[in-house]
Amino acid sequence: MARKRATTRNTTQKDAVRQVLKNAAGFVSAQDLHRRLDTEGNRVGLATVYRQLGALADEGEADIVSTAEGQLFRACWQPDRHHHHLICETCGDAVEVALGDEDWFARVAADHGYAVTRHSLEIFGRCPRCRTA
Amino acid sequence: MARKRATTRNTTQKDAVRQVLKNAAGFVSAQDLHRRLDTEGNRVGLATVYRQLGALADEGEADIVSTAEGQLFRACWQPDRHHHHLICETCGDAVEVALGDEDWFARVAADHGYAVTRHSLEIFGRCPRCRTA
DNA sequence: CTTTTTGCAAAACATTTGCATGTAA
DNA sequence: TTACATGCAAATGTTTTGCAAAAAG
Numbered sequence: 001m002a003r004k005r006a007t008t009r010n011t012t013q014k015d016a017v018r019q020v021l022k023n024a025a026g027f028v029s030a031q032d033l034h035r036r037l038d039t040e041g042n043r044v045g046l047a048t049v050y051r052q053l054g055a056l057a058d059e060g061e062a063d064i065v066s067t068a069e070g071q072l073f074r075a076c077w078q079p080d081r082h083h084h085h086l087i088c089e090t091c092g093d094a095v096e097v098a099l100g101d102e103d104w105f106a107r108v109a110a111d112h113g114y115a116v117t118r119h120s121l122e123i124f125g126r127c128p129r130c131r132t133a
Numbered sequence: 134m135a136r137k138r139a140t141t142r143n144t145t146q147k148d149a150v151r152q153v154l155k156n157a158a159g160f161v162s163a164q165d166l167h168r169r170l171d172t173e174g175n176r177v178g179l180a181t182v183y184r185q186l187g188a189l190a191d192e193g194e195a196d197i198v199s200t201a202e203g204q205l206f207r208a209c210w211q212p213d214r215h216h217h218h219l220i221c222e223t224c225g226d227a228v229e230v231a232l233g234d235e236d237w238f239a240r241v242a243a244d245h246g247y248a249v250t251r252h253s254l255e256i257f258g259r260c261p262r263c264r265t266a
Numbered sequence: 267c268t269t270t271t272t273g274c275a276a277a278a279c280a281t282t283t284g285c286a287t288g289t290a291a
Numbered sequence: 292t293t294a295c296a297t298g299c300a301a302a303t304g305t306t307t308t309g310c311a312a313a314a315a316g
Binding site for chain 1: 197199200201204219221222228230238241242245246247248249250251252253254255256257258259260261264
């Protein structure tokens with residue numbers, strides 16, 4: 001059930017990307033992550049950041065969400081459990097939420113003769129901190 | 134409740150874009166739509182296609198979904214009713230589906246102290262025709 | 267050693283913008 | 292008329308790629 005894509009070789013760059021991703025409050029773009037590495041004095045090529053983020057996503061360590069501005073990544077808290085995200089539009093912070101009834105998708109799809117392959121659900125809003133700030 | 138953005142001026146180009154969008158089976162990219170117009174001998178500038186698709190979306194005549202490959206547009210069947218999409222990964226055909234309990238989002242969000250501003254839900258699969266083909 | 271990764275700069279795309287010219291109202 | 296839309300080409304911004312040099316196993 002768990003998609004076990006081949007794992008890539010261990011490098012300091014991969015660890016660095018993983019580290020920054022984990023420390024990030026919420027979703028970050030590749031460019032953003034690259035900038036953060038740079039700021040903390042850790043020079044990693046932008047291309048490598050893209051490559052590693054892709055690898056981490058493949059390996060189930062990161063989640064991706066596509067927006068009009070590009071793709072956003074975040075470290076996965078529950079690599080094995082299927083989940084969705086509640087994302088703060090102000091600070092990018094995110095919470096993983098589980099859907100009670102995932103079968104709903106399959107049922108609705110079946111009603112239309114469709115076979116579901118995947119689905120994407122993201123909820124955007126403002127987190128407690130940003131609401132009061 | 135219905136977002137009534139100012140409507141733009143009527144031009145042959147806008148009509149052409151709207152027409153192709155309506156004739157398209159499912160979601161199409163701006164580039165794609167531009168190519169289709171070109172093929173049918175209707176020369177419309179790419180920039181205009183982008184501008185008009187944006188306008189149509191603003192006016193509630195089109196839906197947008199962001200994917201890793203860019204934004205996809207499709208003519209809206211139910212401009213006034215809130216809905217989601219069931220999209221065929223093979224042919225791009227799409228069906229609009231309504232969610233029974235939209236309050237679920239607000240409830241889950243509230244549990245985490247979030248105030249929901251918007252959400253996005255897309256279901257990808259294979260339509261009846263592509264399943265058998 | 268042999269195979270992967272890295273870094274860089276260039277390339278490839280998608281999307282937007284500036285501006286002179288056309289056109290709906 | 293006159294404000295707004297168009298078309299082009301140039302500008303942006305993101306993501307990918309080619310390739311020689313460096314690192315991992």
